[in-house]
Amino acid sequence: MSSFQIRTDLALEARESINESEKELRGVRVEEYYRKEEDIQVTKVIVESKNAAKTMGKPMGTYVTMEAPALVEPDEDYHREISECLAEELYKMLPGHEEEQSILVVGLGNREVTADALGPQVVDNLFITRHVVKLYGKAAYNCDRINQVSSIEPGVMAKTGMETAEIIKGVIRETAPDVVIVVDALAARSTKRLNRTIQITNTGIQPGSGVGNHRNALTQESLGVPVIAIGVPTVVDAATIVGDALEKLLQEDNEFDCVKYMGQHRHAFTELNNMYMTGKDIDAVIKRVSFTVSEGINIALEKGME
Amino acid sequence: MSSFQIRTDLALEARESINESEKELRGVRVEEYYRKEEDIQVTKVIVESKNAAKTMGKPMGTYVTMEAPALVEPDEDYHREISECLAEELYKMLPGHEEEQSILVVGLGNREVTADALGPQVVDNLFITRHVVKLYGKAAYNCDRINQVSSIEPGVMAKTGMETAEIIKGVIRETAPDVVIVVDALAARSTKRLNRTIQITNTGIQPGSGVGNHRNALTQESLGVPVIAIGVPTVVDAATIVGDALEKLLQEDNEFDCVKYMGQHRHAFTELNNMYMTGKDIDAVIKRVSFTVSEGINIALEKGME
């Protein structure tokens, strides 16, 4: 119906965009549960067939979405309860989590653009252990089992002249992690999900949307190791917002031909293409959300070790 | 006609928003000239009557707008030609410029929010002289005449707990500058003006729009000294963008009742209220534009001195 591409990084929203009649889509399994105490809605969308993947515009795999309205609010304890829920979901998705392993966390995005700084700020607060274990052994941490955690902030192509994937591939070849966790700021379709939602997926990262499009595929297929992606939507695509307003209009006014209208105003829409929309207090939000996410990763990577 | 408030900090755009028939508004004088070599269009809007001020939604005073398409582009020399044009216009507007004087430059905005960091980044690159002249005399600069330049980055209310105006008033009382220059990131109505336009006005800053709304009045009336404001539009208000799309629509479809539509969708529009829209490469743009503006101020404040 719509000539709009679905511009969202959230599987949850991709599914919502599908016509009601198709929602009981074959090949898509949905599980939901609500954590009352923490006020977190967890939705697991499992895309099981190629056909479903095509309809959704999302690759096959598992997408866990945590909707936590509190995430965007200030909190003395940086929402420890959300970190712990994230840790649980991440731990479940982490292949080989019962063994000690080596994990590389990649902070995607541009530290200099506030809404895109989630990845870099998350890796700032990780508990990094690989170099210590390599140099001094586990004794340095006074424990029998420990994961070797490393991290990298690859930067953006305009500054490095290299694709993010090139840098990550090189680092993986040289340091041979067992798993890669990629953290990135996402684009949502709806402003109401901004900074309130965490998505965890075992499909990695596909080229396409995101805040800065600093991406080619970062997937198990391209990198050769399992890739888990953690993302928080921090922006809404500007063209999407305008398009949505027009679609609402269309629903009320059957005379109005949305597609024709957009064709006639192509220039106005083109000019929106490299724009994004974000909140005015985005700096404080990103700082807090990053801390909650990094603590979630820290807890997950210490689970089962001691 | 429109139920939209004119959401622009640019006098130029405020004037464009007025119905054609009213453009020959009594009390508004417009002078334009084009600098061919530098490709800079300079427009001077002088609002001369209270009535005109009300219609325009802009206080009485002089607004010089430099439209310089090259401003947004990378340049080895940071667009020295634009700095020089800015210096000229600023110098003309600077009261008492033929005498040595003391000038306080205020960098408004939030350094941590990329699109709002223009003011802070401009003061980073200023040539500050006041303390040296006070401690060592003009001899330190080997010259007979020199302005005493000081600067402050007052920060944002969420971090200081104080209105910007309180901080500035205090500093003015204590250091008694002859003139204040305020630098701030602005909101434009049209994406095509983003980062391509510099506005210089002797009306100071009014509470209202801007990126972060970090403002109550910073005007000659409130501060007791002449206030010149220099601004560059770096964002577009999100509600404005959507509203504009709807208005275009209205022009084509006389059946469509824009005001009614917006009333019915109040929630969607409210949610846009604290959002703004900006470009994806805003970090690099702000860095470059800030440098061009700070050089313009530096040159202006050295003019006539030696």
Next chain:
Amino acid sequence: MSSFQIRTDLALEARESINESEKELRGVRVEEYYRKEEDIQVTKVIVESKNAAKTMGKPMGTYVTMEAPALVEPDEDYHREISECLAEELYKMLPGHEEEQSILVVGLGNREVTADALGPQVVDNLFITRHVVKLYGKAAYNCDRINQVSSIEPGVMAKTGMETAEIIKGVIRETAPDVVIVVDALAARSTKRLNRTIQITNTGIQPGSGVGNHRNALTQESLGVPVIAIGVPTVVDAATIVGDALEKLLQEDNEFDCVKYMGQHRHAFTELNNMYMTGKDIDAVIKRVSFTVSEGINIALEKGME
């Protein structure tokens, strides 16, 4: 005996530098206690007479020093126990703490110089309430009593062209706080105190040492309101280090004339004058210590309110 000026911001060290025989100095009262659980040694030095002040090189007043070796170490909880001890000592020293009051916290120092960034980083993490109470009343915090907390990072003279004291005086005149708390990075005499010690004093800040010397007097006398200074030594003065090495030498070698030696090598010592010494991991240390100090201030300013 020594031709060295005592280069330390710590009253504790100033006192140690005094000859043994003079330690029972009239006009200096010392109280000590040890908090075993937290491993914090608290020493209170009260300089009660002008004479004692002159011998110590420190103004009359109370100096509380917390020696907390753990402060420099990483800790998941950012050493909450040290924050709480700091809060207790700060609260005791805070005049009028049983009433609601307005408190301005000043973060001295240069954010761009790692070892000097303590003050700016502390104010980044404060719980700022003044603007909210002014705009929405205490209801906004759902409480009956609350302090109005504001903060400012005045920056350094090379960037502002103004003395820190000018800016602070202006802000005080305009916003009329009841008390000022000043936070600054200090210089210690001994490397073993670096980043392990917190000094709290009701004498404010005197021009002189510190990392960046960004100071003229910030005292009750100069500002007109009580001033409490909180400092952590993050650097050692380079000339002090070299001088100390020479003095140790002197103690062992009676033939060696230290004063003469230094006279003969004046140039080498002069060149050290604008140098300081700090640790290689100073960035991580400052980040952690700042957080512990800001939490201490937050807790103190919430004590007795609810």
Next chain:
Amino acid sequence: MSSFQIRTDLALEARESINESEKELRGVRVEEYYRKEEDIQVTKVIVESKNAAKTMGKPMGTYVTMEAPALVEPDEDYHREISECLAEELYKMLPGHEEEQSILVVGLGNREVTADALGPQVVDNLFITRHVVKLYGKAAYNCDRINQVSSIEPGVMAKTGMETAEIIKGVIRETAPDVVIVVDALAARSTKRLNRTIQITNTGIQPGSGVGNHRNALTQESLGVPVIAIGVPTVVDAATIVGDALEKLLQEDNEFDCVKYMGQHRHAFTELNNMYMTGKDIDAVIKRVSFTVSEGINIALEKGME
């Protein structure tokens, strides 16, 4: 004679530390010239034999040192003349410079520690072309010949958990540059060389000194491509300063046994081991020097292309 290790990254200083009698060392060739107009002293030290390398404590290769006293001073034009001299010397040392090639510039060091931020700040200002040429061809730059320039800031081991060399090797394997240029902040022996000297060498980087010791070998041998290192001394090692003071003393006082003394005071010296000394205005200095160096690299990499 001395029990001190020679703690300097400058070949020039290493050579000065050698006894006078040995200076006419076999296997070390020295060429000097003075550029009067720019006030730059250029010294080329060529270490030609293994024996000489051992005595110098520097690997075989060519070391060009530019002593430019103006480098540390503010300058409106960021010392373009020094950038041009650096470009010339770098260009001469660059293998294959007459052909188009692919060049990876590595910014070593810790952006968060001011004195160690030279490398990261230099790569911030480079003219990066590789991605544009790859995506759009040389046509994008309107030229026939152009080098493909990429850059990376690998970060420090405490944050990444990886050795710098691991990251660089991986990136080289994946992107196959023809030459690597490494930029780093160095440690000097003498405060008078701080921020006034640029060293260019084709020996790459050896593990050892530097500000943050973020290094294992980055050399042609370890990386498989030619490596040119550009460094500016921004700190003096603390132990070196104290040791130097003692040695001067020794020269005057033959009774004094420096080695014995240091043995007796081992603790005091150990405690200096992770300390460094730097100037109080290091932030402004690093910002300016970085710009001069990055311009030097930009000019060199555009030479001969068009």
